[in-house]
Amino acid sequence: MFTSKCANCTDTVGDGPECSICKKRFHFACGGITERGFARLGSGRASWMCTNCRDAPLTPMETSCIETAAANTPGSSRFSSGLPLEIRAVSTPKHGASSEDKQNFLELLQEVSSKITNIQTEITMIRVIQQDIQQVKLDIAEMNNTLNTKLDKLNNRVDNIESRVSTVEGLVSTIEGLSTEVEDLKMKVKTVLEEGHKNEQWVRRSNIQINGIPHKSGENLIKIIKTLAERSGYPLNAENDIDFITRVAVKNDEDARRSKPIILKMQSRYKKDDFLAALRKLRNIKACDLGFTGMTGRIYFNDHLSQRNKQIFQQAKLKAKEKNYTFCWVKNCTIMVRKTEKSPVLHITSEESLKKIL
Structure with a gap:
């Protein structure tokens, strides 16, 4: 493979574009063109120009020759009509002109032809860029469709989650209601048991x-x-x-x-x-x-005493002894404790009321 130095970065370059004017070789990036864009030039690759040659201003002579060459080209009125008046005034050498003038004219004509070729190359490049832009638009449209699809899926998942959350909230509400009912039942059971204990003692x-x-x-x-x-x-x-x-x-x-x-x-x-x-x-x-x-x-x-009150009485006697209470007795089926003869009498009616014995 042929290799040379890049005219821009001076690094070794192999398969890169070569300027048709200055004959210098470049990396694709250094030459200002993509490998894909250069490939699309086809036969126009032979007349490709680097940015330095392409951006160089035309001399007055080159401008006149371009006007003249364009005037002698079929359908060139559209091209030449946009040139300044002084450029369009240039014409071919008159009859009897010296050979030197003719040679100069031919050289200028070649340069003009080269410039026109470069212009055509740039037009081709513009078309390539347009195609690239179109491809970018298609890629963006495809990405947009993909994003929309993913967004739809995400929305569906969010809707599903919201539905589940709603179901869970309903279950939580039901559980709270059941918890309230259970607490009510506990209270009722406790009340029934208390009534049962009272009835057992009452008989x-x-x-x-x-x-x-x-x-x-x-x-x-x-x-x-x-x-x-x-x-x-x-x-x-x-x-x-x-x-x-x-x-x-x-x-x-x-x-x-x-x-x-x-x-x-x-x-x-x-x-x-x-x-x-x-x-x-x-x-x-x-x-x-x-x-x-x-x-x-x-x-x-x-x-x-009922069996329950017997148990409470035993617990009361133990705790009274532990806390140095002097008296613990039963009167009218009610358990009573008293620390001293002058202390107030405490009525013990349940396990909870044993806490009174301090």
Whole structure:
């Protein structure tokens, strides 16, 4: 491959355009033309001019020769009509002109022809540029179509996401509504349970629970209650005052080692309260005092608490002991604690109210 120095950057150049005027070779970029544009010149590549030669101003002589050559070319009136008047005045040498003048004229004519060829080359280049511009327009249109397609897809995805977000918002609203309903149900269940606990305790409002009396085969519970009434000084009429009396089963191993408690149900609550108050005066009465020989365990009298209130009572006693409270007792089926004799009485009605014991 033929190589030379680029006339512009002086670097080695191989397959580059060569100026038809100055005969210098250039890189395509240094010559001001693309490889694609140069290829499109076809046969016009032989008359291609570099920018230096193309931009060089015409001499007056060259201008006159261009006018003359154009005037002698068919259809040249359109070309020459745009030239200045003094250029169009130049004509061919008169008859009898010297050979030198004719030679000069021929040289000028060749130069004019070269200029015209260059002009045609530039026109071809302009057409190539127009084609390039048209191709750029097509590329831009294609890019625009591609962008529009992608934008449509993006819009569809956004619409899809918005639809899903709307669905999620609906679900969130539904969940919030369900959460509210669940909370309402919890409150209702809690209320029902509280009512159930109250009812369970309410049916025991006339009961007295007696702990510490040993069980004996063939025992007479009515007789035992009458003996306790006599000792406490309470005027008990067993036939009219007692509804029923029985022993109840225990629910854990610790209670299993003890005697089953006796449950006494009175006919009215006020009689139960009076009898229980009298029995509690027997603070130190023992089983042996009722004829149980050798049984020195104490006997205790309390309200007959529901299972829930029994648990709360046990927790209250433990916490009262932990916090150095002196008193913890049950009155009228209500659990009470008191730190000292002069301290206010605290009513414990639930696990939450245990926080009162500070």
